[in-house]
Amino acid sequence: MNLLQGTLDVLILKVLALEPMHGLGVSRRIAQVTGGTFQVKPGSLFPSLHRMEEAGWLSSSWGESENSRRAKYYRLTKAGQRQLKDETLQWARISAAMASALETS
Amino acid sequence: MPLGSRILALWRNLARRQRVEEDLDEEIRSYQGMLEDEKQQAGADPRMARREALLETGGAAQIKEEVRDVRTGAALDSIGAELRQSFRGLRRNPALTILGIAMLALGMGAATVVASIFYAALLRPLPFRDSERLVDLSETRKARGIDQASFTEANFWDVRSQNHSFEEVAAYTFSEFNLTGAGPAEKVNAAAITAGFFRTLGVSPAIGRDVSYDEVRAGFENNVVLLGNRYWHSRFGGEAGIVGKTLRLNDHLCTVIGVLPAGEPWLDRQVYVPFGYRPNADRGSWEFAVIGRLARGVSADAARADLQRIADGLATAYPKEDKGIGFRLDSSSTWVASDNTRRALWVLMGAVTFLLLIACLNVANLLLARGTARQREIAVRTALGAGRARLVRFVMMESVLLSAFGAVLGVGIAYGAVRMLQALEIRGIPRLLEAGLNPAVLGFAVLIAVTTGVLSGLAPALQMPIGGIAATLRDGDRQAGSRRQGRLRAMLVTGEVALSFLLLVGAGLLIRSFTQLMSVDRGFHTEGRVVFSVSMPGGYWQKGVGKQFLDRFFERLAATPGVIAAGAVSHRPVEGGDVGMGIDAVSVSDPQRKAPWAGWRVVSPGYFRAAGLLLLHGRFLEETDQPVWKERGEPEPLRHVVISERLAKLIFPKEDAVGKHVVLWKGQGGMDAEVVGVAGDSRERGLASEPTLTVYLPYGRNALTGEFVVYTRGNPLALAPTVRSIVARLDPNLPVADVRSFEEVVNRSVAPQRFNATLLAVFSGLALLLATAGIYGVLSYSMIRRTSEIGLRVALGASGSSILRMTVGQGMRPVLGGLALGAVGAWSLSRYFTTLLFGIKPLDALTYAVVALLLLATALLACFFPGWRAMHTDPAAALRIE
Numbered sequence A: 001m002n003l004l005q006g007t008l009d010v011l012i013l014k015v016l017a018l019e020p021m022h023g024l025g026v027s028r029r030i031a032q033v034t035g036g037t038f039q040v041k042p043g044s045l046f047p048s049l050h051r052m053e054e055a056g057w058l059s060s061s062w063g064e065s066e067n068s069r070r071a072k073y074y075r076l077t078k079a080g081q082r083q084l085k086d087e088t089l090q091w092a093r094i095s096a097a098m099a100s101a102l103e104t105s
Numbered sequence B: 001m002p003l004g005s006r007i008l009a010l011w012r013n014l015a016r017r018q019r020v021e022e023d024l025d026e027e028i029r030s031y032q033g034m035l036e037d038e039k040q041q042a043g044a045d046p047r048m049a050r051r052e053a054l055l056e057t058g059g060a061a062q063i064k065e066e067v068r069d070v071r072t073g074a075a076l077d078s079i080g081a082e083l084r085q086s087f088r089g090l091r092r093n094p095a096l097t098i099l100g101i102a103m104l105a106l107g108m109g110a111a112t113v114v115a116s117i118f119y120a121a122l123l124r125p126l127p128f129r130d131s132e133r134l135v136d137l138s139e140t141r142k143a144r145g146i147d148q149a150s151f152t153e154a155n156f157w158d159v160r161s162q163n164h165s166f167e168e169v170a171a172y173t174f175s176e177f178n179l180t181g182a183g184p185a186e187k188v189n190a191a192a193i194t195a196g197f198f199r200t201l202g203v204s205p206a207i208g209r210d211v212s213y214d215e216v217r218a219g220f221e222n223n224v225v226l227l228g229n230r231y232w233h234s235r236f237g238g239e240a241g242i243v244g245k246t247l248r249l250n251d252h253l254c255t256v257i258g259v260l261p262a263g264e265p266w267l268d269r270q271v272y273v274p275f276g277y278r279p280n281a282d283r284g285s286w287e288f289a290v291i292g293r294l295a296r297g298v299s300a301d302a303a304r305a306d307l308q309r310i311a312d313g314l315a316t317a318y319p320k321e322d323k324g325i326g327f328r329l330d331s332s333s334t335w336v337a338s339d340n341t342r343r344a345l346w347v348l349m350g351a352v353t354f355l356l357l358i359a360c361l362n363v364a365n366l367l368l369a370r371g372t373a374r375q376r377e378i379a380v381r382t383a384l385g386a387g388r389a390r391l392v393r394f395v396m397m398e399s400v401l402l403s404a405f406g407a408v409l410g411v412g413i414a415y416g417a418v419r420m421l422q423a424l425e426i427r428g429i430p431r432l433l434e435a436g437l438n439p440a441v442l443g444f445a446v447l448i449a450v451t452t453g454v455l456s457g458l459a460p461a462l463q464m465p466i467g468g469i470a471a472t473l474r475d476g477d478r479q480a481g482s483r484r485q486g487r488l489r490a491m492l493v494t495g496e497v498a499l500s501f502l503l504l505v506g507a508g509l510l511i512r513s514f515t516q517l518m519s520v521d522r523g524f525h526t527e528g529r530v531v532f533s534v535s536m537p538g539g540y541w542q543k544g545v546g547k548q549f550l551d552r553f554f555e556r557l558a559a560t561p562g563v564i565a566a567g568a569v570s571h572r573p574v575e576g577g578d579v580g581m582g583i584d585a586v587s588v589s590d591p592q593r594k595a596p597w598a599g600w601r602v603v604s605p606g607y608f609r610a611a612g613l614l615l616l617h618g619r620f621l622e623e624t625d626q627p628v629w630k631e632r633g634e635p636e637p638l639r640h641v642v643i644s645e646r647l648a649k650l651i652f653p654k655e656d657a658v659g660k661h662v663v664l665w666k667g668q669g670g671m672d673a674e675v676v677g678v679a680g681d682s683r684e685r686g687l688a689s690e691p692t693l694t695v696y697l698p699y700g701r702n703a704l705t706g707e708f709v710v711y712t713r714g715n716p717l718a719l720a721p722t723v724r725s726i727v728a729r730l731d732p733n734l735p736v737a738d739v740r741s742f743e744e745v746v747n748r749s750v751a752p753q754r755f756n757a758t759l760l761a762v763f764s765g766l767a768l769l770l771a772t773a774g775i776y777g778v779l780s781y782s783m784i785r786r787t788s789e790i791g792l793r794v795a796l797g798a799s800g801s802s803i804l805r806m807t808v809g810q811g812m813r814p815v816l817g818g819l820a821l822g823a824v825g826a827w828s829l830s831r832y833f834t835t836l837l838f839g840i841k842p843l844d845a846l847t848y849a850v851v852a853l854l855l856l857a858t859a860l861l862a863c864f865f866p867g868w869r870a871m872h873t874d875p876a877a878a879l880r881i882e
Helices: A007-018 A023-033 A042-055 A078-104 B002-015 B017-041 B046-057 B060-070 B074-092 B094-123 B153-162 B197-201 B229-236 B300-317 B339-383 B388-424 B439-462 B469-475 B482-519 B545-559 B607-611 B645-651 B716-730 B742-749 B751-785 B787-795 B800-836 B845-871 B875-880
Strands: A058-064 A070-076 B134-141 B146-149 B166-180 B186-194 B224-227 B246-249 B252-259 B271-275 B286-294 B326-331 B529-534 B563-569 B579-582 B597-603 B615-618 B640-644 B661-664 B671-679 B694-698 B707-712 B736-741
Touching: A007 A023, A007 A042, A007 A070, A007 A078, A023 A042, A023 A070, A023 B017, A042 A058, A042 B002, A042 B017, A042 B060, A070 A078, A070 B017, B002 B017, B017 B046, B017 B060, B060 B074, B074 B094, B074 B388, B094 B339, B094 B388, B094 B439, B094 B751, B134 B300, B153 B166, B153 B286, B153 B300, B166 B197, B166 B271, B186 B197, B186 B736, B197 B286, B224 B229, B246 B271, B286 B300, B300 B326, B339 B388, B339 B439, B339 B482, B339 B751, B339 B800, B388 B439, B482 B751, B482 B800, B482 B845, B529 B716, B529 B742, B545 B563, B545 B716, B563 B607, B607 B707, B640 B645, B640 B661, B645 B671, B707 B716, B716 B736, B736 B742, B742 B751, B751 B787, B751 B800, B751 B845, B787 B800, B787 B875, B800 B845
Parallel strands: B186 B271, B224 B252, B597 B694, B640 B671
Antiparallel strands: A058 A070, B134 B146, B134 B286, B134 B326, B166 B186, B166 B246, B166 B286, B224 B271, B246 B252, B529 B707, B529 B736, B563 B597, B563 B707, B579 B597, B615 B671, B640 B694, B661 B671
């Protein structure tokens, strides 16, 4: 299933709010939390990660993975936490509006 | 902090590009590696795991490209790429590039030169604190038609003490001194100022101190002096130690107390001496420039009312001198440039704008011609999905690049040109020395560079194929849009011709006006004459010392080989200005009659011949004629004067003036004198002023003259060393200064007019050149496109002359349109010219005709060559091209 624009960002923020993670981890966790609905390809994952890092919502550092490989870990910044809160609220509003719109018609 | 992290990212992306890229590489590799690990753990064998991981990751290059697109500054990156591409494009077309840059550089160079002069003269603020509170004051005698006059000393002191509107009022009068005791005697120009003068301006000395209010004694004989900044540098090497040293000025020892900062106006004299109040100050002689600083919260109108109150009081208290007195208050903004200078600078500004527009049109034309070849490239880009905005940017990039190079070169040209103008010391342009490439002017240059770039790219950008991509791609260069483009290019030519017409008319009018000015009947003669000044300080006026010097000096001059006549005058002709007096016939009894106002000059008998004045009636003054001023202890002198023709006609309309008696200084004391001669009118106040009404008064012991005119055979300036050595031998304390040929004196006086005419001539010459190039380019391009058609015509039997007619006709059509448009434009703009012209009307038929003919002839020439080539088209070769 294709992701709506902006959906991916919010999912990434949500996933990273729990703990710092590397790219593959993010991808796997999203698949897991959405019950396999969203399979994030690296072609959209990396641009999104980098964009949010440049926006100051994420920060990154090199660390060691479970299999002792060098991997780049992303974590949420303060600004990222605020952003997640804003976007969560927004999503709640949108989905409520959509739901009511689709039900009534 | 989002902005902070953005800026950081931008910096990283631009400056640490390699690190960022390596980081991304490694990140993607590690992603792949972890994916591989995952597959192996799930049980795949290593080779399969690797294959699957690669497949699932997808192309690393694409991922990287996607990431690059979201990076901050990605747009900058792509602009950079386009810039490089445009740059390569320009390098592939060196002829177009060089031509375009040269045209724009000329236009922008000219604009920058004029802008820097304009800024220094008109826009740059006065170098004074709160200059909006500074005002200029002058006296008026409305009843006598005198709208603006200097102050008299006594009236100044009265205004200073009686006003309630000013923080301070100060006076300034021109003066000069002989500096002796340090090398050869030297004349320095000076100003005498009241103690508060610089405080009024809000200026403090650069080093040392200002004059204090209590050290100013009555009169001018004080012991302190302030130096002007330029003089301090040129004469004393800018030494700070000068403060406290003494200078011998007119044989008075004066202590230097300070040096003023550089600047104009008011601060550009060589030395300043203070003067203070004296109870017996003169109330008759208008000699003082007066400035005032309005007290806080006092409006100009309130101050005017206050001054009116003082004027009424003065008129009652001193009916003899101050009858009908009034005061005038003007803003300090009038100090820098007169109305005419302002107007001339605006005209020049308009002229460079036109020139720049012509350059823009020409570059647009060039780019359009090339744009045809480019339409294919643009069509390909459109087909590949480039948006319209992006295409416009792409096309504009080139013209902006051209204009950027043009601007750099133009600013270089401007730098040199401004330096050159400064070195020529052209008179009449205010604050020329302060003109330069300051931030304001450079900002203007950047602004015009961008505007020029956009303007000249506009036409090519609008020409981009919108629909019809397929046609463009199929037909290539030849057909698509060419008709529309031909029309557009013809319109550009029309614009160029019209603008050139405007410039040429402007230049033509100024040149005509200048030649009129130079050939006007001057009344005096300059050939073979040298002018110099030897000024004698106050001591020479006592006991006949000065007259004795003059007698011996004239004696030596007369004995010098080559000298035909030598004379002296109190006010240097043309440059000097003069002082006035009321004068009328003794017999006039009508109290209502306004006495004529005439300038007076004290002259030696030799002056008339030396200056080449005509004698119309009676005789010139002679050695036996005495000064009109009575000497202490002597009886009233028998007064003899010579008057100029116009003045004679004004006072004695019906009779011969010779032998009649007149009242000199009528209304200001009055003296009886007999007219012994009538001299021809002369423009002693400058060529552009009407001939002056003049009274020539005899020189003598108490009427010394400091300006000399000597008429010699041969080169007048060759006499200078002889004059210097004669004066040095007679009196080493007297400096010989301002030695110039009379012709040069006249030339200096018309320098502003010459400057305007020359500059406008240069600009219009450039405009003509550009327009010619434009006409030629458009026509020859269109002829190349029509080669096959012309070939066909020739093959079908069209004669060479008919081909030529057709070609020239096509080329001339936009030119004729431009001429009509230009004539209308010039006609509507010419009224702004009226005050700048001398002796001709702004709608001078001759100028318009010559300009139209010149443009027509040049255009015909430009059309002839493409026509000639078309005429000699070989039909066989032409048809084979298709």
